Amino acid sequence: MRATLYPARLFVFLFCAALLAANSPPGSAIPAQDKPNRPPWAQKPKSASTAKSPPAAEPDDSQDSTPQRGRIRVNVNLVNVLVSVLDEHNRPAPDLPRESFQLFEEGVEQKIDVFESETKLPLDLVLMVDASLSAHKEIAFEEEAAAHFIRQILRPDDRLAVYAVDEDVHQLAGFSDNIPTLEAAVHRIPNGAGTSIYDAIELASRSLERRGEDRRRVMILVTDAGETTSRLDFDAARKGAVRSGSLLYTIVIRPVKNESGRNTAGEHALETITDTMGGAMFYPDVASELDGIFDRINRELRTQYRLGYYPNPRGPANTYRQIEVKVSGKHQVRHRKSYLTGPQ
Numbered sequence: 487m488r489a490t491l492y493p494a495r496l497f498v499f500l501f502c503a504a505l506l507a508a509n510s511p512p513g514s515a516i517p518a519q520d521k522p523n524r525p526p527w528a529q530k531p532k533s534a535s536t537a538k539s540p541p542a543a544e545p546d547d548s549q550d551s552t553p554q555r556g557r558i559r560v561n562v563n564l565v566n567v568l569v570s571v572l573d574e575h576n577r578p579a580p581d582l583p584r585e586s587f588q589l590f591e592e593g594v595e596q597k598i599d600v601f602e603s604e605t606k607l608p609l610d611l612v613l614m615v616d617a618s619l620s621a622h623k624e625i626a627f628e629e630e631a632a633a634h635f636i637r638q639i640l641r642p643d644d645r646l647a648v649y650a651v652d653e654d655v656h657q658l659a660g661f662s663d664n665i666p667t668l669e670a671a672v673h674r675i676p677n678g679a680g681t682s683i684y685d686a687i688e689l690a691s692r693s694l695e696r697r698g699e700d701r702r703r704v705m706i707l708v709t710d711a712g713e714t715t716s717r718l719d720f721d722a723a724r725k726g727a728v729r730s731g732s733l734l735y736t737i738v739i740r741p742v743k744n745e746s747g748r749n750t751a752g753e754h755a756l757e758t759i760t761d762t763m764g765g766a767m768f769y770p771d772v773a774s775e776l777d778g779i780f781d782r783i784n785r786e787l788r789t790q791y792r793l794g795y796y797p798n799p800r801g802p803a804n805t806y807r808q809i810e811v812k813v814s815g816k817h818q819v820r821h822r823k824s825y826l827t828g829p830q
Contacts, residue, residue, distance in 0.1 A: 564600065565591075565825060568702060568733065568764065569791040569811050572818040578789040579817055580604060588812040591797055600794030608643035609704055609787065610661060610697045612690040616709035616739075617652040617678035625675065628708060628739070631776035633669040635706075639784050640665060647693065651686040651707075652678020653715040661697075680715030683707070683752060684723035687734070687759065691726035702790075703732035705765075706783065708776075711738045711752035724759050728806065729826050734765040735783050737776065764822040801827045 567589065573579040584601040613632060640646060645661040648671040659671035687705065694703040705727075716723075727734060736756050760767050766786075768779045793811065801807045806824045813819050 563796070563828065564794045565797060565809075566600070566731075567793045567795075567809060567811060567821050568605065569793055569813075570764070570766075570786050570789075570820040571791060571813055572820075574816045576818070578785055580789045582791070582813065586814045587791070587793060589793055589795055590810040590812075591795075592801070592808055593810075594799075596795040596798065598793050598795055600792065602792040604788070605702070605790050605792035607700060607702045607792065608641070609639070609645070610694055610701050611639065611644070611646040611704045611706060612649060612694060613646060613672070614649040614651050614655075614686050614690060614705065614707045614709075615672065615675050616681055616683075616707075617650045617656075617675050618681045618710075618712075627773040628776060629672050629675060631773075631780055632672045632708070634777060635780035635784065636668045636672070637665055638780070639787070640668075645697075648672055649686060649690065650675045650678070651682060651709065652676070653680035653682055655682055655686045655689050661693075681709065681712050681752075682716040683709060683711070683713045683756070684716035684718045684720060687723040688718050688726040691723075691730035691732060694732050695730040702787070703730060704787065705732050705734045705763075706737070707734065707756075708737045708739065709756075710740065711736075711750075711756055713752040713755065720755050720759075724762060727759055727763050728822070728824055731822065731825060732763060733822070734760045734763040735768070736760045736765065737768045737770065737779055739773070740769060762823050764820050766820060803827055803829050 569587070571579045571582060581603055583603075584598060587598060587601070589596045589598055613636070615628065615632060636646060640663055642663065645663055646659075646668055647657065647661045648659040648668055650656045650658055656676070658674055659668050662668060686707070690705050694705070697703060738753055738756070757767055766783075768782075770776055770779060797807070805827050807827060808824050809822065811819055811821050
């Protein structure tokens with residue numbers, strides 16, 4: 487009797503096991519080495535027939551976490567805008583309240599998240615002097631005015647570099663707060679032939695771009711505006727300037743006062759770049775006015791407003807975004823007109 491029961495029981499057992507296997511969903515059985523809670527090195531390798539190799543252009547598998555976090559960081563980047571406000575008498579207008587300002591990006595009003603009525607951010611300045619000035623007889627006065635400006639402008643945390651501009655661009659002193667060294671540099675400006683203004687602006691832009699984000703970047707160019715020998719063109723110079731987020735103050739020494747007697751193309755190009763960067767143009771009639779112009783630049787830099795905002799909406803990566811600042815009342819307003827968004 488017992489000998490005949492065992493095969494029957496075995497048959498029932500095998501039948502039930504087969505029935506359970508048939509009713510289980512596909513893939514429900516996970517081998518021990520394929521359990522998801524195991525580290526990658528303990529997982530069982532997939533066979534060549536089942537493993538998927540995503541194509542090189544497929545971004546999904548590689549952009550789940552880290553790049554997403556990167557995009558969030560970019561979206562909260564603060565955009566700083568330095569604003570110079572002048573009253574109806576062309577003098578700096580300090581102590582205006584936040585409510586006097588409106589800020590727009592691409593025509594959309596932005597919330598002003600940072601407001602400083604007199605920014606204390608330290609300065610990084612590049613002073614560029616045209617070594618080929620047609621009125622070169624005034625070079626000694628220009629050098630002394632520049633030296634006076636250095637003594638006047640620099641404060642403990644500020645840094646300044648000196649460049650000479652002719653057919654080439656020469657750095658005579660790197661960023662420093664050593665006033666005697668910087669003064670000596672402006673007195674070593676050589677006699678040149680051509681004038682490479684676009685090259686100078688692009689080189690200064692790259693130099694300033696490497697400086698800290700928590701500093702103000704300023705270029706001051708003393709030139710006759712007679713662009714003749716640059717390897718780069720106007721567009722390259724302007725793009726470099728916008729990318730650096732610098733201000734440009736241009737002082738044009740005109741050897742011939744009458745426009746009909748000189749080539750004004752360089753002046754018009756510099757006016758466009760200077761306006762885009764939020765600086766100012768000056769046209770002294772005589773070299774003796776340089777001291778007053780440098781004094782005005784100094785006062786303006788010490789009474790600038792700083793506005794900061796988080797763009798909403800944020801523009802696409804690597805695109806130029808237009809900025810506009812409005813101030814209530816009868817005021818002249820200068821600021822950089824655009825900025826370049828970062829990668830996302």
